[in-house]
Amino acid sequence: MSFISLLWVLLLGSLLGLELIGKVPPTLHTPLMSGANAISGITMLAALTLIVKAEGNVPLLIIGSVSLGFALFNVVGGFFVTDRMLAMFSRKPSNKK
């Protein structure tokens, strides 16, 4: 991929992000923040690339592995915690009255 097309990708991605969140009820600010936060753990792909391309370079493998660990901590924890929060909202109809 040329650098210029990567810049286009960056630009369009940012615009998409700006558009996606138009009106968010305050109720959802915390879950949204935590969900978006989990997505930012997408760096796990970069960590994976690093490990695959390390070709037996042990220090690099370790750095990649630690990086992968941090990223997955973010991703798995983030999604679980968001789900826990949202589960409380969806429980509401059964408790009416």
Next chain:
Amino acid sequence: MNLPVIIKFVIDLLAVLLLALGIKGLSKVKSARDANRLAAFAMSLSVVGLLSYYLGTSGIAIQSWIWIIIGSIIGSLFGAILAKKVPMTSMPETVALFNGCGGMSSLLVALGVAIFPISGGQENFDFFKSLINEVSISVSIFVGAITFTGSIVAMAKLQGWLSTPGWTQSKVRHFVNIVFAVASLIAFFDLINGNTSSIWLLVIVSSLLGIGVTLPIGGADMPVVISLLNSYSGIAAAAAGFVVDSQLLIVAGAMVGAAGLILTQVMCKGMNRSLVSVLFGGSLSAQITASSGSGEYTNITSCSVEECALTLEAANKVIIVPGYGLAVAQAQHTLREVTKKLEQNGIEVVYAIHPVAGRMPGHMNVLLAEADVPYEQLKEMDVVNPDFPATDVVLVLGANDVVNPQAKNDSSSPLYGMPVLDVQEARTVFVIKRGMSAGYSGIKNDLFDLPNTSMVFGDAKKVLNDLIGELKDLGVGEK
């Protein structure tokens, strides 16, 4: 194009689409939970896509598999355990911690690539290409380090492990931070000039910059900071995308970065703070002690739980204003008991939720939902404000600044202009509070001095428990 490339292309495209739908869905109550799962699915899909691409092209060495598995298991396990165990009240600091780790991951990737240039992909080593590479590595390290240290400081402050040191409120901090910023700029140019060792300087000074910028910010503004740092971690991910040449990373990172920025802005608006004043203004309470905002209370009426119960029993419409104090006392379940009794007596009960009630926008909704409060009873500020004049009793539980009439009446108040709940319009206001201490902002609350306001002193949970007892004695809610 061969098959693995096409497959990866399709999977990446699908993952981006699902992630975008996920973020979109997360902004609506009905679809939020499914959207979160959709995003999680998209993330795992992207991993499958990447791994199958490498399997189909270069192959993955056994050694790589071992390290992949070690890293994944440890990271996921800790993440899952923490996510299951953490109490709902400490959600803000948990998000901060996760966020910091995301930043750390980007930092490490960039560091790894910088120290051991990846073989392949860079055989045609021209100047332009290596410049781009170094710039993206620097950005990734810079933003990643700030995200990491900033989030950790934010977490420590929210947990109460770290207070705001006095010197950080003086002008010195701007000087110190400027020094850090300039030093990182020097390290950046040094790195581009080919001096690889200056990468460590960059790591150190940008970490210090993250600490230096976050430390002076007061607890009340922390949610905004976490949201901003969340946006940064997206930017760090996008920068890491440039480092390893991954469009998916760039799109996802940019989306999170932009969405986080919008969310930060929304939060700032709710708290009547500008982003600039949050970042550079220091702690709000420090400003107030400097100005003459504080004053003595002259007309405090305090009353017993019994009186409160009697008034509640005679009411037709009751509005509850919950604040962070309620969450600290873990009293949301007890509160639910009280309101159940009132409802059984035919009294209309509504919860007025200020946009920044709790410690983060939406935090209070999560806490009340945990206590089984029906979602329909939670009313947002704009909806509930016209109802106050027709309300008999307002119960303010551990909320303070969000019910301060100063924000409407006193143009000299630092709170002036902040949207507040007009509780003083109601016939009677009970404020349940531990003592006369000021709220987050450290500003005197004019509400407490009003003739229709009575203070019920005590821990929220204890007062509510007593209230249940009194209501029981009055025969409320027993049918």
